[in-house]
Amino acid sequence: xxxxxxxxxxxxxxxxxxxxxxxxxxxVSLKARCSLCFRLAFGGCLLMLLGMAICFAGSLFGIYAxxxxxxxxxxxxxxxxxxxxxxxxxxxxxxxxxxTRIGTAxxxxxxxxxxxxxxxxxxxxxxxxxxxxxxxxxGTAALVYDTGILSVNEPVFLFIGAVSSVMHVHPLALVHVIxxxxxxxxxxxxxxxxxxxxxxxxxxxxxxxxxxxxxNIWGFLSEKMIPVTLLLTWFGFWVFIxxxxxxxxxxxxxNYLQAYRAEDNEDDHEDGYSEEWDMKKHxxxxxxNLAIGLGILAVLLVATVFVLNxxxxxxxxxxxxxxxxxxxxxxxxxxxxxxxxxxxxxxxxGDGTVTFIGGGGPDNTDSLRDFLSKYGNSVENWYTYxxxxxxxxxxxxxxxxxxxxxQNAYIIxxxxxxxxx
Amino acid sequence: MIxxxxxxxxxxxRLFLGNGTVLTLFAVSVAVLAVSDIALHKRPxxxxxxxxIGCAVAAVIDKITGSKESSAVQRILCVIFSxxxxxxxxxxxxxxxxSSDMNAVAENELHIPSQLxxxxxxxxxxxxxxxxxxxxxxxxxxxxxxxxxxxxxxESEEDIxxxxxxxxxxxxxxxxxxxxxxxxxxxxxxxxxxxxxxxSDLWPEVPITRYGYELFYExxxxxxxxxxxAP
Numbered sequence: 249x250x251x252x253x254x255x256x257x258x259x260x261x262x263x264x265x266x267x268x269x270x271x272x273x274x275x276v277s278l279k280a281r282c283s284l285c286f287r288l289a290f291g292g293c294l295l296m297l298l299g300m301a302i303c304f305a306g307s308l309f310g311i312y313a314x315x316x317x318x319x320x321x322x323x324x325x326x327x328x329x330x331x332x333x334x335x336x337x338x339x340x341x342x343x344x345x346x347x348t349r350i351g352t353a354x355x356x357x358x359x360x361x362x363x364x365x366x367x368x369x370x371x372x373x374x375x376x377x378x379x380x381x382x383x384x385x386x387g388t389a390a391l392v393y394d395t396g397i398l399s400v401n402e403p404v405f406l407f408i409g410a411v412s413s414v415m416h417v418h419p420l421a422l423v424h425v426i427x428x429x430x431x432x433x434x435x436x437x438x439x440x441x442x443x444x445x446x447x448x449x450x451x452x453x454x455x456x457x458x459x460x461x462x463x464n465i466w467g468f469l470s471e472k473m474i475p476v477t478l479l480l481t482w483f484g485f486w487v488f489i490x491x492x493x494x495x496x497x498x499x500x501x502x503n504y505l506q507a508y509r510a511e512d513n514e515d516d517h518e519d520g521y522s523e524e525w526d527m528k529k530h531x532x533x534x535x536x537n538l539a540i541g542l543g544i545l546a547v548l549l550v551a552t553v554f555v556l557n558x559x560x561x562x563x564x565x566x567x568x569x570x571x572x573x574x575x576x577x578x579x580x581x582x583x584x585x586x587x588x589x590x591x592x593x594x595x596x597x598g599d600g601t602v603t604f605i606g607g608g609g610p611d612n613t614d615s616l617r618d619f620l621s622k623y624g625n626s627v628e629n630w631y632t633y634x635x636x637x638x639x640x641x642x643x644x645x646x647x648x649x650x651x652x653x654x655q656n657a658y659i660i661x662x663x664x665x666x667x668x669x
Numbered sequence: 670m671i672x673x674x675x676x677x678x679x680x681x682x683r684l685f686l687g688n689g690t691v692l693t694l695f696a697v698s699v700a701v702l703a704v705s706d707i708a709l710h711k712r713p714x715x716x717x718x719x720x721x722i723g724c725a726v727a728a729v730i731d732k733i734t735g736s737k738e739s740s741a742v743q744r745i746l747c748v749i750f751s752x753x754x755x756x757x758x759x760x761x762x763x764x765x766x767x768s769s770d771m772n773a774v775a776e777n778e779l780h781i782p783s784q785l786x787x788x789x790x791x792x793x794x795x796x797x798x799x800x801x802x803x804x805x806x807x808x809x810x811x812x813x814x815x816x817x818x819x820x821x822x823x824e825s826e827e828d829i830x831x832x833x834x835x836x837x838x839x840x841x842x843x844x845x846x847x848x849x850x851x852x853x854x855x856x857x858x859x860x861x862x863x864x865x866x867x868x869s870d871l872w873p874e875v876p877i878t879r880y881g882y883e884l885f886y887e888x889x890x891x892x893x894x895x896x897x898x899a900p
Contacts, residue, residue, distance in 0.1 A: 376775040386813035420779040456723030470687035498716040505710035
């Protein structure tokens with residue numbers, strides 16, 4: 249398994265490097281500097297996207313997992329070759345020079361950060377987390393692995409299932425032993441790129457990266473947030489989006505805005521327009537602030553709707569089973585004819601069995617009939633204190649009328665009880 | 670009305686973010702970056718939640734380090750203090766994922782208890798498509814291990830509320846230390862579950878073997894019962 253892990257790691261980053269050329273193309277077109285880290289990060293994310301998209305598309309046609317992987321390999325080859333062609337046409341050089349600004353102390357710090365990342369990877373491989381819900385969705389991968397066929401389901405687990413099927417490794421083993429190293433490192437490369445784009449200096453970059461490392465270690469917030477916790481579900485779709493795609497998107501947007509700002513600064517001859525633009529920027533009620541205000545209002549409205557909907561659903565869930573809950577418990581009810589003394593007790597058990605004790609004389613017949621009608625008019629066991637009219641008169645009348653069905657009737661012998669005392 | 674809405678928002682906050690303070694840290698980080706000298710075109714960094722917090726921490730510490738007005742000792746003390754505050758804020762933002770409370774050494778490469786794997790293998794050897802009722806939470810192991818299993822339930826309590834009465838009954842009973850095995854067996858029979866995998870930690874008053882199941886396999890804390898079928 250170690251050999252497979254190492255081989256998978258190497259292959260993953262070779263492919264990432266191959267198709268990550270598109271990252272260089274994007275940065276060069278935005279007049280930004282290329283970097284090896286961004287190329288690998290972009291390529292890794294692109295490989296995951298391609299894999300998930302092709303597996304999902306294949307599942308619509310019910311193709312074999314091995315066929316899906318072949319299609320992925322073909323797509324990767326085409327994308328990679330296209331990137332090589334486009335890079336050559338754009339004159340992008342393939343060399344990535346080392347950053348000479350980094351000092352010895354920064355190198356040491358970077359080494360410590362790398363060690364912590366390796367520690368995290370080893371920890372997730374060697375340790376088994378108690379949060380079983382992190383495995384939600386792995387059933388899809390197991391299905392693909394067992395049947396060898398892609399069926400419509402979550403794309404990321406289809407991809408995992410397809411890869412595990414081809415590698416002849418159980419999806420759980422793939423996820424827990426083989427995938428942590430390439431994926432966790434990939435996400436940290438994404439973080440490194442976005443932080444370096446913002447922070448510029450190595451000192452600030454390393455401080456920020458250290459903070460991110462610690463945030464991931466102290467990253468368990470709640471059961472609901474497990475799908476975005478990197479060190480619990482590094483193989484999940486939402487981790488890919490939050491820790492991968494959003495970081496890459498941030499890098500691209502920042503570089504785009506930087507290029508846009510550079511173009512804007514070149515247009516110095518439009519003084520009148522820029523003066524008017526300056527005036528507009530300093531006005532409080534302008535389009536931008538209005539948009540921000542409307543956006544906040546929209547968020548508040550959506551939150552209100554969400555909260556109200558949640559409350560209504562919870563109330564419904566609480567009440568829908570309320571009657572069942574009441575019926576499922578053992579309950580005792582007092583029989584008090586005309587609000588007077590207690591003449592009997594009705595016990596209703598969880599399974600609906602009714603037992604009645606007492607009842608009194610014929611005077612109680614009408615009240616008892618109304619009382620028992622609320623509980624189904626069927627009594628499994630009826631206990632009376634004697635067979636005379638005063639104790640069992642009501643019971644006799646109800647049985648003769650056939651208004652109540654009594655399965656068993658018992659007479660409690662008071663003399664026996666007194667003797668026992 | 671407003672109080673109820675705020676109460677619901679707070680409940681949702683606690684449900685999603687627990688006792689952590691990541692959202693607060695993120696909001697503070699956005700504010701720090703806004704008042705610092707971060708360029709306008711770099712503000713899309715907020716697309717990355719952890720990246721924003723990291724950059725804010727770096728901005729704060731760098732600002733203190735770069736201050737030339739105070740002496741070197743004062744700067745060092747300020748750096749230490751601000752770093753300590755940042756570390757404390759980060760450490761309190763959530764729980765340690767790698768702590769020993771939440772983790773145990775994996776017994777195998779599947780990260781499933783080995784004895785549970787043995788129990789699942791025993792069931793798979795006996796039947797090609799076994800239908801299983803198991804303890805709440807264990808279903809995810811079965812689901813992830815093999816697609817051959819048909820489970821009565823493997824979901825969380827929220828998902829259970831929408832299922833039928835038998836599933837709810839079985840789920841609610843198996844969450845107790847002293848479950849009513851008659852209800853469990855009735856639900857299992859009604860849903861056609863051939864195997865019942867239970868924990869040996871349960872203390873039912875009447876064992877499930879009285880209700881149409883026989884002991885099939887036992888290993889460690891995992892006990893497998895099989896439905897007795899009339900010849």
